[in-house]
Amino acid sequence: MNRYEPLKIEQKWQEKWEKESPFRALDGAKAPKKFLAEMFPYPSGAGLHVGHVRNFTIVDILARFYAQKGFNVLRPFGYDTFGLPAENYAIKTGVSPQSATKINVENFRKQLKRLGYYIDWDREINTSNPEYYRWTQWCFLQLYKKGLAYQKESYQWWCPVDQTVLANEQVENGHCWRCGAEVEKKKMKQWFFKITEYADELLEEIDSLDWPDKIKTMQKNWIGKSTGAEIEFELAPDSQETSDSSTKTAITVFTTRPDTIFGATFLVLAPEHPLVPLLATENTRPAVEKYCADSLKKSEIERQENKEKTGVFTGSYAINPATGEKIPIWVADYILSGYGTGAIMAVPAGDERDREFAEKFNLEIREIEKTPEKPFGKEKTTYRMRDWLISRQRYWGCPIPIAYDKSRNPHPIPEDQLPVLIPEVSDYKPDNTGRSALAKATDWLKVKIPVVDEKTGETHLEEMTRETDTLDGYACSSWYLWRYASPNCSEFAWDPEKIAYWEPLDIYCGADHAVAHLLYIRFWAKFFADEGKLPFREPVKTLLYNGYINAPDGKKMSKSKGNVIDPLDVINSGYGADTLRTYEMFIGPYDLDAAWNPRSVGGVHRFLSRVYALAFDKQTPENALKNSGKTDKAPEEIPQNAPLRAKTIKRVTEDIERYSFNTAVSALMEFVNDLYKSGASAEDIIILAKLLKPFAPHLASEILEAYHSDDSWPVCDESLLESDLVQIIVQVNGKLRGKLSLPAEFLENEEEVKKLALEDKNVQKFVKTTPKKTIFVKKAKLLNFVV
RNA sequence: GCCCGAGUGGCGGAAUUGGUAUACGCGUUCGACUUAAAAUCGAAUGAGGAAACUCAUAUGGGUUCAAGUCCCAUCUCGGGCACCA
Numbered sequence: 001m002n003r004y005e006p007l008k009i010e011q012k013w014q015e016k017w018e019k020e021s022p023f024r025a026l027d028g029a030k031a032p033k034k035f036l037a038e039m040f041p042y043p044s045g046a047g048l049h050v051g052h053v054r055n056f057t058i059v060d061i062l063a064r065f066y067a068q069k070g071f072n073v074l075r076p077f078g079y080d081t082f083g084l085p086a087e088n089y090a091i092k093t094g095v096s097p098q099s100a101t102k103i104n105v106e107n108f109r110k111q112l113k114r115l116g117y118y119i120d121w122d123r124e125i126n127t128s129n130p131e132y133y134r135w136t137q138w139c140f141l142q143l144y145k146k147g148l149a150y151q152k153e154s155y156q157w158w159c160p161v162d163q164t165v166l167a168n169e170q171v172e173n174g175h176c177w178r179c180g181a182e183v184e185k186k187k188m189k190q191w192f193f194k195i196t197e198y199a200d201e202l203l204e205e206i207d208s209l210d211w212p213d214k215i216k217t218m219q220k221n222w223i224g225k226s227t228g229a230e231i232e233f234e235l236a237p238d239s240q241e242t243s244d245s246s247t248k249t250a251i252t253v254f255t256t257r258p259d260t261i262f263g264a265t266f267l268v269l270a271p272e273h274p275l276v277p278l279l280a281t282e283n284t285r286p287a288v289e290k291y292c293a294d295s296l297k298k299s300e301i302e303r304q305e306n307k308e309k310t311g312v313f314t315g316s317y318a319i320n321p322a323t324g325e326k327i328p329i330w331v332a333d334y335i336l337s338g339y340g341t342g343a344i345m346a347v348p349a350g351d352e353r354d355r356e357f358a359e360k361f362n363l364e365i366r367e368i369e370k371t372p373e374k375p376f377g378k379e380k381t382t383y384r385m386r387d388w389l390i391s392r393q394r395y396w397g398c399p400i401p402i403a404y405d406k407s408r409n410p411h412p413i414p415e416d417q418l419p420v421l422i423p424e425v426s427d428y429k430p431d432n433t434g435r436s437a438l439a440k441a442t443d444w445l446k447v448k449i450p451v452v453d454e455k456t457g458e459t460h461l462e463e464m465t466r467e468t469d470t471l472d473g474y475a476c477s478s479w480y481l482w483r484y485a486s487p488n489c490s491e492f493a494w495d496p497e498k499i500a501y502w503e504p505l506d507i508y509c510g511a512d513h514a515v516a517h518l519l520y521i522r523f524w525a526k527f528f529a530d531e532g533k534l535p536f537r538e539p540v541k542t543l544l545y546n547g548y549i550n551a552p553d554g555k556k557m558s559k560s561k562g563n564v565i566d567p568l569d570v571i572n573s574g575y576g577a578d579t580l581r582t583y584e585m586f587i588g589p590y591d592l593d594a595a596w597n598p599r600s601v602g603g604v605h606r607f608l609s610r611v612y613a614l615a616f617d618k619q620t621p622e623n624a625l626k627n628s629g630k631t632d633k634a635p636e637e638i639p640q641n642a643p644l645r646a647k648t649i650k651r652v653t654e655d656i657e658r659y660s661f662n663t664a665v666s667a668l669m670e671f672v673n674d675l676y677k678s679g680a681s682a683e684d685i686i687i688l689a690k691l692l693k694p695f696a697p698h699l700a701s702e703i704l705e706a707y708h709s710d711d712s713w714p715v716c717d718e719s720l721l722e723s724d725l726v727q728i729i730v731q732v733n734g735k736l737r738g739k740l741s742l743p744a745e746f747l748e749n750e751e752e753v754k755k756l757a758l759e760d761k762n763v764q765k766f767v768k769t770t771p772k773k774t775i776f777v778k779k780a781k782l783l784n785f786v787v
Numbered sequence: 788g789c790c791c792g793a794g795u796g797g798c799g800g801a802a803u804u805g806g807u808a809u810a811c812g813c814g815u816u817c818g819a820c821u822u823a824a825a826a827u828c829g830a831a832u833g834a835g836g837a838a839a840c841u842c843a844u845a846u847g848g849g850u851u852c853a854a855g856u857c858c859c860a861u862c863u864c865g866g867g868c869a870c871c872a
Contacts, residue, residue, distance in 0.1 A: 001827095214867075217791060221868055228872080255872060268872090307870070334870045344872045352788095353870055384871055514867085586812070588800065593865085597799065603812050606827095613827090654803080663801065666811035673811090676828090729807050734853040736807055765839095775852050780806040786852045 004612035006576025010698040014113055023067075023118045025074035028501050033074065034066040035502045037481060039510030039517070040078035040125070043104040044085060048111045049557070050549045050596065051511065053567045054584045056117060058546055058661065059509050061585065063118045064694040065656050068713040074502055075118055076484040078125030079105050082473045087396035090428040097396040097428070101128055111568060115577045116697050123487045127398070127476040132483065134419035135493035136476050137401040139524070141412050142531060144402075148194040151410065154389070155272075155296070158186035158434070185296050188434065191400060191469065192387040195523045199223055199383045201537075202522055211543040212591065215514045222515045224384025228256035230341065231377030233267055235279075236317035236326045251275060251318055251329070254340030254382055257350065258375045261322040263368035264345035265358070267329045268311065271295035272337035279329055281315030288312055288331060295333045309334055309357045320345075322372055332357060340382050388520065390472040395428050395437035397470025403447050404465050411449050411464060420466070438468040474517055478524045481505050481539055496533075504536045509544040518543070544659060547593040549584070554595045565596055578696035579605040585661035585695055604665075608699055610672050611692065615685050621706040624682040638681050644674055645687045646720035652691045653716065661695075668692055682707055687714050730757045731784040732766040750776045757783050 017023070038059045041052055063075035081104075086097035105126060112119065126132060143149040161181040195202075203223045206216045232250045251267060269276055271292040280288040291312040311332030320327050334353060335344055348358035348365040358365050391400070399420045401413040413420055423441030431439045439445065445468070448461040479493065485502040486495035504525075518540075525539040550556055551563035558564065570580050583604040588594040615621065648671040655664035668691060675684055686709045693700035693711055704711055726747060730738035738760040746753055754774055757763055766787070773786040 214791070218867060221790080224868095224871065226871075253872085257872080309870085332870095334872095336871065339871045346872085351872065353872075356870095382871080586799095592793090594799075597813070599813050600799070607812085609827090658803075660803085662799095663803095663811080666801075669811055727807090731806085731853075734806085734851095739807080773852060775806095777806060777853095779804095782806050782853090784806080784852055 002613075002617040004609040004699075006578055006608070006699070007572075007574065009702045010114075010116060010576050010578065013698045013701050014116060017116070018113065021121065023063075023073075023075065023120050024122060025076075025120045025502075026072055027498055029072040031070055031072040033502060034063075034071040034507075035074045035484075035505050036063050036066075036507045037076060037484065037505060037509070039508070039513065040080050040477070040480065041108070042083055042085070043079045043081060043101070043108040045089070045100070045104055045107075046559070047104075047107050048115075048567050050565050050567050050570075050584065051557075053115065053580060054549055054587075054590075055509060055511055055546055056112070056115070057581045057584055058544060058590055058659075059507070060115075060117050060581070061656065061661060061694040062507060064697060065713070067118065068690065068693065068711050070712070073118070074123075074484065075120060076123035076125065076487070077112065077117075077119045077121070078480055078484070079108065079127070080473065080477055080480075081105065081126050081128040082397045082470075082476055084394070084396075087394055087428060090396070094426075096424070098128070098422075101126075114568065114571060115581065118697070123484055125480055125483055125487055127473075127480065128396075128422075130419045130421055131488075131490070132480075133398040133476065135483070136398045136471065136479070137413070137418050137420060138415060138493055139479055139528075140401060140471065140475065141415060141418075142533075143193060143527065144412055146527075146531075148197060148527065149390075150192055150194065151189050152192055152387075153187050153189050155185045156188045156190070158184045158188075160184060182297075186434075190389055190391040191402075192389055193475075193523075195388045195519070196383060196385060198523050198526050199225065199385055201526055202519065205522075205538060209538065209543070210541055212545045215518065215543065215545055218514045219519055222385055222519065225381060226256050226383075227379070227381045228254060229258040229375060229377035230254050230380040231258060231261065231321065231345065233318040233321065233327075233345065236319055251343050252341045253343045253345045254380060255345055255377075257347070258377055259371040260347045260350045260368050261320065261345065261372060261376050262370055263347040263349045263366050264320055264322075264327065265348060265364040265366050266327045266346045267318050268332050268335050268344050268346050268354075268357070269314075269329065270335040270337035270342040271331055271333055273331070273335075273342045275343075276314065276331055279314040279316040284313060284315035288314055291331060298333070309353070309360050311357060311361065313361075321376060328363070330357075330361070330363075338386060339384065388472075388474075388523075390475055391469040392472055393430055393434055393436045393468075394470050395422070395425070395430075397436075397473060398476055399438065400467045400469050400471055402467040403449050404467070405449075405451075405462060410467070411451070413447070414450065435468045436470060438466075438470070474520050477517055478520045479528075481508075481521065482534070494533075500535055503534075504538060505540045507542045507544060508540040509546060511546045511548060514545070544590065546590050547588075549587070550593060550595045552596050552598065557596075570601065575601060575605050576698070578699050579608055582608065582665060582695045586665040588662055590659055590661055607665075607669050607672065608696055610676065611688065611696075611703075612699060614672065614675055614680050615689070615703045615706065618680070621682070621685075624680070624685060625707065627681065638679055638684070641675070641678055641681060641684050642717075643720045643723060644671065644678075645684060645714075646716050646718070648691065649687065649714045649716040650718075650721070653713070656694065665695065668695075690714050726781055728753060728757075729780070729782045730760060730763055731782065732763065733786060734784060735766075737766050738763045747778050747781065753783055757785075 036059050038055050059075060063073050067073040081101045086100050089095065089100055090097045140149055159179065159181055161179045203220060203225055206219055209216065230252050232252050235249045253267065276288065276292060309332065311330050314329045314331055316329045317326045318329055335342065346354040346357065347368065348355040348363065349367050355365060399422060401418060401420045402410045403413060404410055423438060423444035425437050425440050427440060428437045430436050445466050447464055447466050449464050450459045451462045452459050482494040482499060482503060485498040489495045521539050525534060526537050528534040529537045555561065555563065567580055571577050579601065583601045586604055648667055651667040652664045655667065671688060685703060686707050689700040689703035690711055690713060722744065724744060725741050726744045728740040728742060729736060730740060738757065740753070740756055742756070753776065758767060767785050769787065771785040771787050775784040
């Protein structure tokens with residue numbers, strides 16, 4: 001008895017692939033190219049999880065499929081290594097992020113190899129490698145040169161105890177998630193990328209993308225374009241008790257319905273609006289100031305959770321330009337400072353929120369009786385999308401290549417001084433001024449930057465202080481797909497010739513980052529296309545967004561619940577990588593979430609064991625080859641299998657092409673079941689192994705080697721699909737009443753089929769009189785009598 | 788609240804263009820092999836019915852010779868957005 005021993009087979013092939021590197025992509029080869037990638041992972045200390053395996057296996061199947069079809073395939077791999085977990089680990093243990101990352105990457109690589117992935121290991125990318133982040137810094141400088149990287153004061157969450165900035169999600173009920181201290185909002189100068197510059201193009205090109213509708217809709221909502229008008233409301237002359245002539249005398253509001261202006265009975269400003277302090281009068285000032293201070297303290301989440309309207313009257317009035325009437329100006333936190341102008345004209349008769357506010361505070365609600373013939377104000381388009389805040393007060397990130405002179409003016413680090421290396425420190429905690437641990441590297445902070453003297457035109461070196469913020473990790477991942485084309489290029493971020501050959505990416509697969517990452521790479525592609533550095537404006541042709549794998553009970557897997565399934569455990573338990581890969585494809589449609597089912601894993605393993613038995617146990621490869629005429633001229637002994645093979649080739653090929661991996665596996669299972677009944681020739685086994693190879697590459701390689709076959713993707717002989725006999729379905733009133741097995745030429749002869757159908761005894765039971773109507777569908781091989 | 792997506796056996800799911808509903812797998816049952824068990828192999832498996840047949844794709848209508856598929860309404864679940872003026 002010759003049993004399937006996956007671990008043995010897999011070790012053999014993995015060693016061979018390690019030695020021979022057969023998955024290298026050939027730059028500029030003549031064969032048509034396919035460039036495929038998954039969203040590169042953050043290599044956590046926990047190693048691969050089954051969700052990674054699903055994602056990577058989808059890409060692997062496509063890579064192998066296209067390689068077997070003769071394409072020049074590029075399937076690289078990379079690691080998104082900057083990030084908080086490594087930094088927090090360093091703060092806790094003192095182990096540097098550099099060395100923790102190195103260990104984690106090595107572990108990931110080892111695990112990936114245990115899965116037998118088709119990866120061009122010469123193109124491995126690591127974002128925390130200075131040779132990589134050098135070019136991330138270069139990208140920043142290109143954006144900076146064009147004014148698309150800029151500094152702006154903005155409010156940030158600040159924990160006074162931990163002395164650090166917090167993200168919105170790290171603030172719980174107004175308290176720091178770590179120490180519980182009440183957080184403050186602190187105005188800080190931060191770096192931004194001006195993604196809003198491309199808002200229109202990012203929106204318009206969404207429709208042309210071969211991406212899931214879900215993602216396209218999310219991006220559209222995120223960009224949130226709306227068109228309307230900005231209208232100026234003059235302040236009523238006597239409205240300000242603090243009469244200051246230099247004060248601005250108009251408030252600009254944004255509205256999508258300028259036609260409703262006759263119903264505007266008051267104005268509302270966001271608490272952060274700069275005019276609020278000026279509008280407050282002697283009497284109202286204490287209340288206004290308290291309201292604004294309270295609002296600032298509330299988190300965005302709290303402000304949105306509490307839908308009960310709150311607000312306060314400023315004491316000032318404005319003039320409605322349509323009616324000439326004096327209307328009161330209020331402050332309320334249901335107006336968002338970051339959207340539009342941070343001020344609205346309230347039309348309680350037309351807007352639900354304004355009505356609610358007016359009812360609560362007893363303000364006038366006036367029906368919109370007429371609409372102005374000429375629209376007020378000037379046309380204006382606004383977006384929900386804000387500029388991308390990229391400053392992070394973190395150690396473990398790509399340093400922003402900027403230095404400040406004595407007056408705190410920013411200067412770019414000259415490109416020939418890149419990379420700005422991350423300095424080594426011994427303590428990774430942020431310092432007490434809200435700066436990252438980079439600030440502790442006192443020697444590193446000082447840098448001499450060439451400055452051109454405006455008067456003399458001469459260049460001199462000026463001592464400056466480096467920026468201590470690092471870049472958002474999303475910046476590092478915004479261009480890595482282009483680095484894959486020339487991962488070791490030392491002259492450019494990417495080699496233009498190689499970019500022209502490989503890019504854009506044909507298929508990108510992932511399960512996350514619907515708006516952030518997938519919007520940022522589009523933004524950078526457009527920017528660098530404008531710079532003449534990329535020959536395309538959309539970086540990803542087809543996007544596959546795969547579902548999650550949940551625990552057997554349907555809940556999310558998590559360490560704390562203790563329900564995590566470790567893919568290496570599945571492999572090592574004896575199932576092997578081929579079973580794991582094939583199971584995760586068989587689990588269901590790739591784009592839906594699925595629950596892990598241990599019994600089903602066993603079912604897939606049984607299937608692969610049957611494949612193995614077919615090739616090695618029921619007969620030896622030598623005998624099979626002899627019998628099917630591979631080694632002598634004897635005719636193939638199982639003629640009915642030729643159409644079966646053709647059918648299977650067609651199904652598996654088409655299923656992979658439409659990403660229906662679960663049904664492709666089903667088709668292979670059916671083929672194997674049929675071969676168990678009919679017996680299998682060498683030809684049958686070779687075709688089976690070729691079709692199986694993308695899913696179970698080790699086992700398939702083992703079979704193909706023993707059967708002296710290459711792995712070229714088989715072509716379906718369509719003529720074999722047309723059998724001599726066809727089955728014709730006979731319905732009466734749409735219900736199945738009989739089946740006729742007839743020579744194929746009968747499909748051309750409707751009358752004859754009708755005659756034969758009416759001779760069927762069962763059909764006769766339901767057709768007592770002459771049918772009113774007869775419908776014959778040749779394509780469906782179906783006859784329907786209407787009685 | 789708004790916008791998407793989905794609802795098919797005991798379970799995961801299939802049905803690609805309106806044309807044989809329930810492929811494939813799991814589970815269950817029976818049989819073979821075995822002293823026995825496991826493994827393996829074979830058979831059965833939507834419900835009702837002895838059968839003929841009838842009824843079944845969330846619910847109720849509709850269009851059609853024919854509907855899981857198209858249309859209308861309702862319910863349930865999942866996802867996204869959520870005071871965006």
